[in-house]
Amino acid sequence: xxxxxxxxxxxxxxxxxxxxxxxxxxxxxxxxxxxxxxxxxxxxxxxxxxxxxxxxxxxxxxxxxxxxxxxxxxxxxxxxxxxxxxxxxxxxxxxxxxxxxxxxxxxxxxxxxxxxxxxxxxxxxxxxxxxxxxxxxxxxxxxxxxxxxxxxxxxxxxxxxxxxxxxxxxxxxxxxxxxxxxxxxxxxxxxxxxxxxxxxxxxxxxxxxxxxxxxxxxxxxxxxxxxxxxxxxxxxxxxxxxxxxxxxxxxxxxxxxxxxxxxxxxxxxxxxxxxxxxxxxxxxxxxxxxxxxxxxxxxxxxxxxxxxxxxxxxxxxxxxxxxxxxxx
Amino acid sequence: xxxxxxxxxxxxxxxxxxxxxxxxxxxxxxxxxxxxxxxxxxxxxxxxxxxxxxxxxxxxxxxxxxxxxxxxxxxxxxxxxxxxxxxxxxxxxxxxxxxxxxxxxxxxxxxxxxxxxxxxxxxxxxxxxxxxxxxxxxxxxxxxxxxxxxxxxxxxxxxxxxxxxxxxxxxxxxxxxxxxxxxxxxxxxxxxxxxxxxxxxxxxxxxxxxxxxxxxxxxxxxxxxxxxxxxxxxxxxxxxxxxxxxxxxxxxxxxxxxxxxxx
Numbered sequence: 213x214x215x216x217x218x219x220x221x222x223x224x225x226x227x228x229x230x231x232x233x234x235x236x237x238x239x240x241x242x243x244x245x246x247x248x249x250x251x252x253x254x255x256x257x258x259x260x261x262x263x264x265x266x267x268x269x270x271x272x273x274x275x276x277x278x279x280x281x282x283x284x285x286x287x288x289x290x291x292x293x294x295x296x297x298x299x300x301x302x303x304x305x306x307x308x309x310x311x312x313x314x315x316x317x318x319x320x321x322x323x324x325x326x327x328x329x330x331x332x333x334x335x336x337x338x339x340x341x342x343x344x345x346x347x348x349x350x351x352x353x354x355x356x357x358x359x360x361x362x363x364x365x366x367x368x369x370x371x372x373x374x375x376x377x378x379x380x381x382x383x384x385x386x387x388x389x390x391x392x393x394x395x396x397x398x399x400x401x402x403x404x405x406x407x408x409x410x411x412x413x414x415x416x417x418x419x420x421x422x423x424x425x426x427x428x429x430x431x432x433x434x435x436x437x438x439x440x441x442x443x444x445x446x447x448x449x450x451x452x453x454x455x456x457x458x459x460x461x462x463x464x465x466x467x468x469x470x471x472x473x474x475x476x477x478x479x480x481x482x483x484x485x486x487x488x489x490x491x492x493x494x495x496x497x498x499x500x501x502x503x504x505x506x507x508x509x510x511x512x513x514x515x516x517x518x519x520x521x522x523x524x525x526x527x528x529x530x531x532x533x534x535x536x537x538x539x540x
Numbered sequence: 541x542x543x544x545x546x547x548x549x550x551x552x553x554x555x556x557x558x559x560x561x562x563x564x565x566x567x568x569x570x571x572x573x574x575x576x577x578x579x580x581x582x583x584x585x586x587x588x589x590x591x592x593x594x595x596x597x598x599x600x601x602x603x604x605x606x607x608x609x610x611x612x613x614x615x616x617x618x619x620x621x622x623x624x625x626x627x628x629x630x631x632x633x634x635x636x637x638x639x640x641x642x643x644x645x646x647x648x649x650x651x652x653x654x655x656x657x658x659x660x661x662x663x664x665x666x667x668x669x670x671x672x673x674x675x676x677x678x679x680x681x682x683x684x685x686x687x688x689x690x691x692x693x694x695x696x697x698x699x700x701x702x703x704x705x706x707x708x709x710x711x712x713x714x715x716x717x718x719x720x721x722x723x724x725x726x727x728x729x730x731x732x733x734x735x736x737x738x739x740x741x742x743x744x745x746x747x748x749x750x751x752x753x754x755x756x757x758x759x760x761x762x763x764x765x766x767x768x769x770x771x772x773x774x775x776x777x778x779x780x781x782x783x784x785x786x787x788x789x790x791x792x793x794x795x796x797x798x799x800x801x802x803x
Contacts, residue, residue, distance in 0.1 A: 284709075286679060308701045311659070311718075312682045315670030318637075324763035325636065327665040345772065346663045347551070347558040351567060352772045358763040397679030397712035401696075406704030418801040424554065442801065454722035460704055467700050475801035496799040498792060499778060503557060507772065514795060515778030516788055523785055530789040534802065 215297060216247040217273075219304045219313075220265060221283070225257035227264045230305035233372040235268055237303055237365075240332035240372075241340065246270045247303070249382075250295070252280040252288050262384050267377035276388040279395075285312035286396035293320050295387045299362040306366035307466075318364040325364045326357045330371040335359075348484045349507045369466075370489060409461020411445050418444035418475045421464060423487075424451040425480015425501060425520055432457055434524045435479060441531040447471065449487045465490040480520050483508030500524070541596035541689070543587040544652040545620070546643055546672075547580040548602055549611040550662040565768050576611045579658025583719035585726040586687060587656055588619045594689050597621040599652070603631055603642050609742055616740060617733035618726075628746035633759035640671035642757060645750035647676065654695075655716045659683055666718070673716035681711055682718040 218234035220227060231249065238247035249269040251261055258276050265272045275291050288309075296302065302317065304310040306328045318325035330352075331343035338360035344353050357363055413419060420439040426432060432446070439446045446462065453463045464471050465487040472493035479500050481487060488511060491497075499512035502519050509515040516523065551558065555573035560566075576584075587598040599622040600615040602608050612623030626642050634642065647655065657669035659682060666682065673680030681697055685706065688696040693713055698706040700720050711717075747754055755761060781788045796802050 285682075289674075308683055308699065308707075311666050312670070312680070312699075315636075315667040316674035316680060319640075319671050319674035325667055325671070326764055327667055341767075344664070346769075347553050347567075348664070349772065350553065350558040351560065351769050353769050354767045356765045356767055397715065398681055399710045401708040401710060403701070404698065404706040404708055406706075418796070442796065444801070450721070456722075456725060463704065466702060468704050470703070475796055475799050477796075496795070496801075497778075498795065505557060505559075509778045509780070510772070510776070512778035514792070515780045516792070517780070518785065518788075523789070526785045527789040527792055530786070530793050531796075531802075534793045534797070 215299070216241060216245050216301045216303065217250045217296065218247050218269070219292070219302060219310075220249050220251040220261065221305055221307065221309055222251065222253060222257070222261040225260040227261055228305065229374060230307070230367070230369050231265065232268060232374045232376070233369065234303045234305065234367055235375045236373045237329070237332060237367045240334075241301065248273055250292070251275065252277070252283065252291055254278050254281040264377075266382040266384065267380055268375065269382045270380060272382050272384045273387050274384055275391060276386070277391055277394060282400045283309055284396060284398065284400045285309055286398045287394055289313050289317050289320065290394055290396070291391045292317060294392070295390050296321060301359055301362055302364045304364065304366050306368050310366045314364045314366050321362060321364065323362040323364055324357050324359070325366075326355060327366045328368050329365055330368050345485075348482060350482075350505070368485065370485070407461060409459050411461075413445060413447045413462055413464065414469050414471050416445045416447075416471070417473055418442055418477070419447045419464070419471060419473045420444050420477045420479065421447040421449065421481060422452055422458075422479045423449040423481030426452065426457070427480075427521070429455070429457040431521060434521065434528075438477075438524050438528040438531065441528045441535065444477075449481045449484075478508050478512065479524065481508055482506050483511060541590060541594055541654055542650070542652045543590060543596060543598045543654045543656065544647065544650070545580065545584050545587050545598060545600050545615070546602070546655070546657045546668065547584065547600050547611060547615060548577045548658075548661050549574050549604060549608045550577045553662070560769055560771060564770065567769055576614060577658050577661045579660060579719060579721055581615075581658075581726045582721050582723050583656040583658050584615045584618055584620060585724045586719055587654075588727075589724060590654070590687065590689065599624060599650075601626060601643065601646060603627070603634070603639050605632075612742055613734055613737050613740075614729055616737040617729045623740075623742045625742050625744045626750065627744050628752075630747045630752075630754050630758050633762065634757045635762035635764040636665055636667040637671055637763070638757040638761055640668050640675060642750065642752055643668070643672055644675045645752045646745065647672075649750070653713045655714070657716070657718050659718045659720050669716050669718035676714075676716070679711050679715045680717070681709060681715070683720045684717045685720045685723045687717070687723075
């Protein structure tokens, strides 16, 4: 059986949650194989990352180089190619680094690549059976991957169980000298922090959130009227921002804001995982969607199959009535 | 600038509900409406905007069959200079690696400075651009949401990272970029524009024309195989509210109040 490596992402010296999830993914591939954590970085940040990893991984391969002070996937890939033994199975979180890093890594190591894996069902000979999703989560698929010569597998953040650190004391193996001089045709300059926008949706107790189902820009006003009646604020999913109907600062999801309202009214939002990943603190979710099979109904507390343009004005009216009554 | 945009024709999820077929081994493909992959459409628009600023040509290419010509024509109606179809019975059933190998062979016959793909297609794999770059030994950046041309040799790009933040990079040409939705506002394509390009010939290249080794494409070379489709395991599931809209609305107001949302 091939060695299993988990590529650990970290930021400001803190290990990303995905490190603990990769560990449980590795156990599902082979419960008897101890996965090796592998991480690139620089300075004291990298040292504290490795110290943290010692508690959950038995072995940690550390690649220290000033070039990795910021994780540029083009450089990280070159380093991994130099240190990974042939035939390795490499697990990487499917986030902005994994999307950047892994397809090219699979080509350079001449191994198959499986993207955005939600579950691992087991092995059938040299083939590994995994679960993926297609069409924005509307449908799932079993995918077989020939792992006989190794593989690069991107793991969806949040899909695997978070394994709590034990009291282990893993060995740190410094691989830095094996890397040598390193450069790339792509150079990281700096990070541009998102503008805060007119309201901070992350601090709102109630959000009326709109998705593609709002259909056109003029209909945003219908959601705003409901939000006004509730004393809430309108947020949205990605397609609404892509269409430039709302500002980026109103977007909920991995590429937008993380929110933690008490009540979340999802209007015409299908419920893709990138969107749901931005919802924290277990809000009470009320989903309104005209498609009775929309994935949002699987995670919502209450669901209504309805046309937004008809239902939202009625809900607005009823909310106003209720507030009038309670004001008396 | 010579720009190549790799595109794909996919079932349009805004026009169809994707459902399982009765055998449970595929999605129901009868009466599916197909269109250009949404991410690819942004990539073509970005290419057109770049050549309108600095000059050059935009070629759109796809790996597929005769039916895929319609999306090439649609992108030509948008303004792409050329459309090219890479088609061969050997190509059918290729995995992402196979598709990237076919595109690589085509790219090496040309002189493209910038190669764009969409971040992902309907299978959400987000893989062909990165594989292609590695095969060509070109620099790569994924999730690109802005492009600035610095000079003939370098681009300044931003990548979408977490929390709405962006990562600013310089990247040398030639390179491969995967384009994120929202980078621009793709122009509208009317029927009139599509009619105007209806008779423009679309060159087609097969495995022998491209010098593609048959052993690296097709189902036998694929080390990734989808074996079936199934419906996602149902979650806890929402309590569905039925009845007259007014009654449902009353219930929703009451629920919002109970959950502390009406102060």
